[in-house]
Amino acid sequence: METFTGYTFPLSEHALRTEDIVRLTGPGFEDEILRINRAFLKVSALAGFTVIERPLTTPEMGSKISRIFEKSEKTALFVLTLGIGYEKIADAYRGDSLLYYLTDVIASEYTEVIAQVINRKIAEYASSLGLGSSNRYSPGYCGWKLSGQRALFSFLPPIPCGIELTDSCLMKPVKSISGAVAIGKNIRFQKYDCSICKDEICLYRKKFIL
């Protein structure tokens, strides 16, 4: 499989609960969260992945991630984005520091939710071939240099899901995630994987969303 398989995920099918968001923002702003979350439920995320028939090994990946990927037979490379749907909501609230911040937090949570969904899709694909699949890894985390985005995007169609890379490897629209999943006979999903990384300030260290 080398074609890019695209998906549309309406956020209404993956709705966050107010109490899940309150855990991140603190109490007292439930009405605002409810209002903003309602706006997100009209947004659809775009996602997709390509599978290459070999391990992904690039110099930017670093030794920790490379050790996982070099055992694989295939690699799934994925992207996802909340697209302009997020940007429209953010623009509406940009003038209000509180609403803008809450919008940012909610959008980040939805991108993580959709990342888990695409991780599961890749796992299902691997499973259909009788293979195991790893956690998802992204440039910018676990020692994979952010400049590794360029190599990752080289395996994807031009502007996948409408996502463009800036010169600094920032994805536009923002609230997008790119990454790779190792696939192979000896590849297994690790429940908690922060043990491979010593980055104390990484946001995943607190949340263990993998």
Add this chain to the structure above:
Amino acid sequence: MDNYIEKISICIQKGKINMDSPYPPDMKGMPGADELTGEALNNGVKANEILTGAMIPAMGIVGELFKDKKLFVPQVLMSAKAMNSALVHLKPYFTSGEIKRRGTFIIGTVAGDLHDIGKNLVSMMIEGSGWDVIDLGVDVKSEQFLEAVRSNPNAVLGMSALLTTTMESMEKSVRHIRDLYPNLRILVGGAPLNSEFASRIGASLYAPNPQVAVEYLNS
């Protein structure tokens, strides 16, 4: 008079903006920093007393609590909003020169980087500690920072970078500006940075949170 100072301070600490604001729930229907500041001025409380006796100390308390992870970001934002509502009443006194800002702080997110949440938070906390803030926004090129420094000779400069790739553009900007302004105070912040990086590129300070920046500016 002390009563007004204390009440305004509490409103700012708790993020009570005005009478209409439902936040915080335990102060619903009560006057906020907005009404109380107006009333205080009408009743003869000096603008400087409100600024230095209520607003700046209140935001200092908020900054300390946030540094100690005892407040969430939205609570800090509400405090900043309450402070801004009080600042509106003090504007004529700044214009007339009766009260003065502690100085000017220029802030921006470096070229190639579009992250603004942290930068905005720092900007609000520094404004709340009595500084005039010039926010250059995001994706700010060295030349834009330089232009702002040229136009505000005694200002302090702050730069934010949230990506490892844009740390490189931060380095270029700091080195470039440092060559031209060896004595300029430059603060840097952002999740992937640390003190060693700040020191290596020639910045004066790495601020891991807004309060460290405030303490440095007021030192």
